[in-house]
Amino acid sequence: MAFFTGYEIAAAGKTTFKDEFVTAGGVDTAEVDVAGMKSRLHADLFFAGEILNVDGITGGFNFQHAWTSGFVAASAIASARL
Numbered sequence: 001m002a003f004f005t006g007y008e009i010a011a012a013g014k015t016t017f018k019d020e021f022v023t024a025g026g027v028d029t030a031e032v033d034v035a036g037m038k039s040r041l042h043a044d045l046f047f048a049g050e051i052l053n054v055d056g057i058t059g060g061f062n063f064q065h066a067w068t069s070g071f072v073a074a075s076a077i078a079s080a081r082l
């Protein structure tokens with residue numbers, strides 16, 4: 001944990017591509033209960049990250065979505081004790 005909180009990075013602008021990179025499209029969010037990232041169509045099926053139809057401009061929004069939805073899905077799976 002100390003590595004993540006104490007690690008310092010010097011940033012200087014964008015890198016090689018200087019553009020956004022994310023997959024647009026994927027599983028329709030209307031088919032997912034975001035409270036646990038669980039499918040409304042199939043039992044015991046969970047989604048997280050870029051497989052969902054969620055995308056944002058480069059800058060961390062896609063990473064944040066991947067991490068947050070992954071945490072929510074993992075928490076729901078652990079609670080469900082599948």
Ligand SMILES: Cc1cc2nc3c(=O)[nH]c(=O)nc-3n(C[C@H](O)[C@H](O)[C@H](O)COP(=O)(O)OP(=O)(O)OC[C@H]3O[C@@H](n4cnc5c(N)ncnc54)[C@H](O)[C@@H]3O)c2cc1C
Pocket residue numbers: 020021022023048049050051057058059060061062063064066
């Ligand atoms: C070049 C580039 C730059 C980017 N820059 C940014 C940025 O600056 N900011 C931002 O917010 N987003 C950025 N993104 C987007 C961001 O990286 C993705 O939205 C995010 O990583 C998606 O996370 P994910 O966990 O859903 O998928 P991924 O990170 O793609 O993880 C999926 C994982 O599943 C594994 N996998 C695939 N198939 C199988 C299988 N059959 N069995 C087991 N494992 C499998 C893959 O190997 C991979 O490790 C960038 C993307 C690219 C390509």
